[in-house]
Amino acid sequence: MKSYLAAFRGRSRSVLRYRAAALAGIFTQFFFGLILCMIMEAWYRSAAPGLQAPLSLRQAASYIWLGQIIFALIPWRGDPELQDLVRSGDVARDLIRPLDVFGLWLARSLAWRLASLLLRFLPILVFSLFILPAIGLGDIALQPPAGLGGLLGFLLLLAGAAPLSAAITVFISCFQFRQISAVGANAIAAALVSFFSGQLVPLPLLGGPVELLYRLLPFRYLADVPYRFWLGSLTLADLPASLAIQAAWLLAVLTASRLIIQRQLRQLAIAGG
């Protein structure tokens, strides 16, 4: 366990070094958040009077800002460091360690996601929650959470989203052993994750077959479900069920990626290095 903790600490420290890069990312996210919120505002302004939307504009804007706040936690792609390991042949070094490779990679991915989140979330939270209303953009600002219960649900689901995100990152990275499947896996992951987690469009606004689909996939437990607790559309009564399903998905993704990695490693041939 100590070794995995060391891997976690090492990776998070290296991520936390790149503060300038994080600052640049934060600025980009402010800007994107503002643009997305104004687009959302225009949608609501264009809607025919009497249109019953499942979210109010303020809720939809909050949904967008929450998406910017936890942006770094969303597993868009596999771990680039793992990708490099395979390309350079350094993966061999990980394999001769007296450790479980899967656990090692999971610890590193978790560190990568959490450290990036830690660097970025606070400025965006402060900007969207306090500064925007102060400069007269209260309509497209982040609303405070729906009571203490909403905040609690949000934080608990977010705590579960972190390992789920790391597990999905490792799952995508499982395909890094062949160049072709790596490109494909990253692309499919980016498309599926961005859409079905709710980062592209607030999922509550979608209905019909799309709704059926996103309810059947694990990705909304990364973002959409925690957001719904913040917004108050899910309440403490829904919390046990949500946490249970999230945990079940975590277990499923972990088992699947473990099996895939074991199979890949059996076939792995390292070409010098």
Place this chain on the structure above:
Amino acid sequence: MKLAASLRHSLFMYRRLAGLSIQSQLRYRSSLLLSIVSQFLIIGVEFLALYLMFQRFRSFMGWSLPEMAVLYGLVNTCFALADALAYGFDQMGPLLKNGNFDRLLLRPLPLLVQLLGMEVTIRRAGRLLLGISTFGWGLSGLLPTIQLGAPALALLLAATVAGTLVFLLIFLVQAACTFVTIEGLEFMNAFSYGGQQAASHPLLGYRRAIQVLFTGFIPIGACIYLPLCLILGRVGLPGLPAWAHAAGPLAVLPFGAFALALWHLGVCRYSSAGG
């Protein structure tokens, strides 16, 4: 006379460099094809999102889905073209860090030609394909109602060229800033990717500050959105006369002068750190 000759030489060399880069990328055909399909998929989801928002809200500031598709398609086409051409600008960070920029300075070919010729990224064809197809799909839905005469087509062409140039110039500004910061500048993504995102929706929907930013300062909206509004018979920005819509693509000129001046300044003040 001398200028014409050097221009012809630059063009010749650019064609050679670009041709070579394309040939080398075609060596890995299956990987390339997959990259194109991948990009198509990633950006396709974005358009799907737009489509689904239409299902919910029915219109965007009075624009119909085909009209939005035309705007979205045109912006993405321009962005994809610029993104494919700007590979060298994107490489400025590594070039400065490993000292290879000095080598470029020694060669008897204008710097910009060398950077532009470094690679024409075929992978970007995924976005290009999506841009062209959504544009075509939207236009085919509108053709019964709008007239596309010669002036409209010329304006469309001007918008495409100017739009591509603006994106390319944003990448150039980004490259010029690298002289100071060395590291790549992720915050400039706000203006390149953010500009593409913002310009894919009618400017009419934004608050005033964003409208001014994307017409007066970084003229993506002026180059693509305003002329398109004229063709579609829409109000671009309230209070703006028709001639200003038609003249929109000209806004690329002052922005180009600014970007080139900044680049020139960067090159003049560059001092190599060895490497």
